[in-house]
Amino acid sequence: MIRDASGMLNAYSGDGAVDEMTETLIRRRQSLLGPAYRLFYERPIHMVRGEGPWLFDASGERYLDAYNNVVSVGHCHPHIVDAIARQAAVLNTHTRYLGDSILDYAERILATMPDALGNIMFTCTGSEANDLALRVARHCTDRKGVIVTQLAYHGVTQAVSEVSPSLGFGGERPPHVRTIAAPDTYRLEGDIAELLAAQTRQAVAELEAAGYGVAALMCDTIFSSDGVFTTRGLLSGAAAAVQAAGGLYIADEVQAGFGRTGENMWGFARHGVTPDIVTMGKPMGNGHPVAAAIMRPELLAQFGERARYFNTFGGNTVSCAAAAATLDVIEQEGLPANADKVGAYFRQRLQTLMTRHDCIGDVRGAGLFLGLELVSARDGKIPNATLASRVVNGMRDKRILISTTGIHGNVLKIRPPLIWQQEHVDMFVDSLDSLLKDLAR
Structure with missing residues (x-):
């Protein structure tokens, strides 16, 4: 096979x-x-x-x-199909023109987040969103090191394939990347959240000793590639360890987000932590290619002082219509x-x-x-x-x-x-x- x-x-x-x-x-x-x-x-x-x-x-x-x-x-949801068709028949353009649709959607999706997360940037795919998150993290911390889980998958661009062990790191593990074991709640005993936190502290120490420092912990909040581990609070200590060391916690919600985990809109809420950056993709437009990175405004302000980001199709009017209609369905149903x-x-x-x-x-x-x-x-x-x-x-x-x-x-x-x-x-x-x-x- x-x-x-x-x-x-x-x-x-x-x-x-x-x-x-x-x-x-x-x-x-x-x-x-x-x-x-x-x-x-x-x-x-x-x-x-x-x-x-x-x-x-x-x-x-x-x-x-x-x-x-x-x-x-659901496949071909009529409300979303209709929203895409109606918008495509009127206007499809990028974000360098003024428009209400992107702002209306931004207000709605940011309202589902903790108050500290107040800015959103649009991309086309979760890979691009994670790529952008890494750029922002490295720029704002002036560090390069990244910590991920044992079989993590965060996307297919060069940058995120290098932090995706499930892809073989896009070749081999870069020296600025460290992995922590999957929180195997089936086999491990004791305080698994603390075991994960201890591994994270060790990874931080190794990255600092190697001169890379820690820019971010990037983690899928349901550990979907590692084996689907769903115990509450598993990430609390690990996220705190990275943030205490001056790094950022990037919550990859591409698979766990948009109500997938049940009582919460976002998977990170189950761990009792507030991320610095949240990334999302796949279900955001119910199959239409739209994704985003949401972050603390001070991070984006610092990033924007010396860098720019533009994505021709990210946040276009049809994509925003698809995303808004998908959010309609999630809320109304x-x-x-x-x-x-x-x-x-x-x-x-x-x-x-x-x-x-x-x-x-x-x-x-x-x-x-x-x-x-x-x-x-x-x-x-x-x-x-x-x-x-x-x-x-x-x-x-x-x-x-x-x-x-x-x-x-x-x-x-x-x-x-x-x-x-x-x-x-x-x-x-x-x-x-x-x-x-x-x-x-």
Whole structure:
């Protein structure tokens, strides 16, 4: 199997039997796009349409999407589609002209943040937002060192690939980067937040001794690439350690934000900390390419004294319309509360499977972001990546889409659209139960 940038073991390897039409598309894709792209599943799917929690392939088969948090309020939501179409028919231009839409959205999204975070800069992708956050952090601290988690993924630009261990650091770990272990709440004992803080203090000391100092701790607030660890407060000590050393805490909310974790709009709120910079992307426009970095105004004032940032498409009028419409849906449909309610039901149902399947070692999650750890023997907590890959592909054959994550590639990564209801949970859990029984035979 091919392991992708997130440690996933379910990427297409060429070994799965596919029909002639699929094989033709794969060959055409490889010829035109080259070998660096990855396809999901041993038998890739040709998707042609989406609606709500569903995706439809070229033959009309319907798939329940339990993985794609880009369209976090559902595929092709009519309110967002209409907002994009209406704005595209009137005006689409950059931020160097005056306009109300970018300011209206800025006021709304900043109102969801702590008072200290008062400025926003727009980009097109989460990678660009994280790239900008690093630029600001290094400029304002006059330091270069960065601390990230063990299998972090923060994007694909040169700068952020160098702080993304899941990409192999874009080559090899730079000397100005240090990693701290994933807060494995399944295997580690004791005060895990303090263990993370102690590692952070050690990383700070190493960076200072090497002459780099610490510019920032950049951390995904749900540890999605490290294995989905959702215990409250895990980041509190680590963030405080970096800020005490004069560095900044950058909260990467690309995956955990916009109500994904349930009761809060933002994942960092679960850790009881106030970041210096918050980055966001993917679900911000429900699939439209819009992202942003929100930060303390004094940081941006200092950055703006000697530097400038402009992004031709970042914050354009159509992107702002998409982002505003997405925020409308989140607020009007009460999606954080729905994620909290349906997510709790989801975890409860998955936990009942543990009594019937010894291969389920742990169920963890917050809102509608869940991790289900598969093991060879529950008592030994031995990761079983092979089983995880078989489950992902087996669920695909049952028309349910998930993926894997974690240091060992053995954690099922489950992050469905926030519009899921209990009926979708039941469909997922019943299918997983049936599949695990079949695989155990």
